[in-house]
Amino acid sequence: GAVVSQHPSRVICKSGTSVKIECRSLDFQATTMFWYRQFPKQSLMLMATSNEGSKATYEQGVEKDKFLINHASLTLSTLTVTSAHPEDSSFYICSALEGAPSEQYFGPGTRLTVT
Amino acid sequence: QKEVEQDPGPLSVPEGAIVSLNCTYSNSAFQYFMWYRQYSRKGPELLMYTYSSGNKEDGRFTAQVDKSSKYISLFIRDSQPSDSATYLCAMRKTGGGNKLTFGTGTQLKVEL
Numbered sequence: 034g035a036v037v038s039q040h041p042s043r044v045i046c047k048s049g050t051s052v053k054i055e056c057r058s059l060d061f062q063a064t065t066m067f068w069y070r071q072f073p074k075q076s077l078m079l080m081a082t083s084n085e086g087s088k089a090t091y092e093q094g095v096e097k098d099k100f101l102i103n104h105a106s107l108t109l110s111t112l113t114v115t116s117a118h119p120e121d122s123s124f125y126i127c128s129a130l131e132g133a134p135s136e137q138y139f140g141p142g143t144r145l146t147v148t
Numbered sequence: 149q150k151e152v153e154q155d156p157g158p159l160s161v162p163e164g165a166i167v168s169l170n171c172t173y174s175n176s177a178f179q180y181f182m183w184y185r186q187y188s189r190k191g192p193e194l195l196m197y198t199y200s201s202g203n204k205e206d207g208r209f210t211a212q213v214d215k216s217s218k219y220i221s222l223f224i225r226d227s228q229p230s231d232s233a234t235y236l237c238a239m240r241k242t243g244g245g246n247k248l249t250f251g252t253g254t255q256l257k258v259e260l
Contacts, residue, residue, distance in 0.1 A: 079248070
């Protein structure tokens with residue numbers, strides 16, 4: 034199956050700083066990528082849809098100025114958590130669409146801890 | 149009411165047992181159905197992908213969709229300790245922009 038990577042796998046940052054998470058499709062081109070967050074023992078909640086070359090589409094309740102998404106190429110999307118606070122601590126997972134009918138393949142996730 | 153309901157478990161079974169995992173949904177617009185397996189602190193891994201009603205088998209895994217009842221199932225035969233994980237059902241609407249709606253996940257433990 035298709036492979037999606039994320040970097041870093043784990044990050045700890047201080048409150049008020051910004052953190053960038055990268056999502057890459059390694060063996061296919063993905064015009065669409067998705068960003069999710071997952072709290073402990075809960076399901077994945079879609080944050081935004083990232084389309085190559087255009088602005089991301091955010092889900093209701095997700096602050097677009099806080100969670101900046103850039104999809105500059107067909108294999109890379111980035112999520113920047115700006116001015117992070119402890120309540121932003123979570124597991125962030127990206128996915129990429131591959132093939133037709135399109136299937137979503139997920140990255141391994143990034144655990145963000147804001148102190 | 150959530151669009152997709154899934155019993156969170158935990159579900160504990162002995163090795164070799166047949167496991168049945170289920171989800172119900174309320175929106176008849178869902179046409180594509182998936183099962184993902186997620187190990188602790190890892191991203192979800194696609195196990196099964198089905199379209200509309202019917203059965204699909206892949207090795208020890210069988211996915212079943214009953215659209216008339218809005219009910220989907222995943223069966224695992226001859227369960228192994230390595231099957232211990234959280235299983236998430238997910239579904240997608242036709243024309244829904246490829247957005248997935250997930251169940252809460254069922255935590256499964258297969259014991260020796």
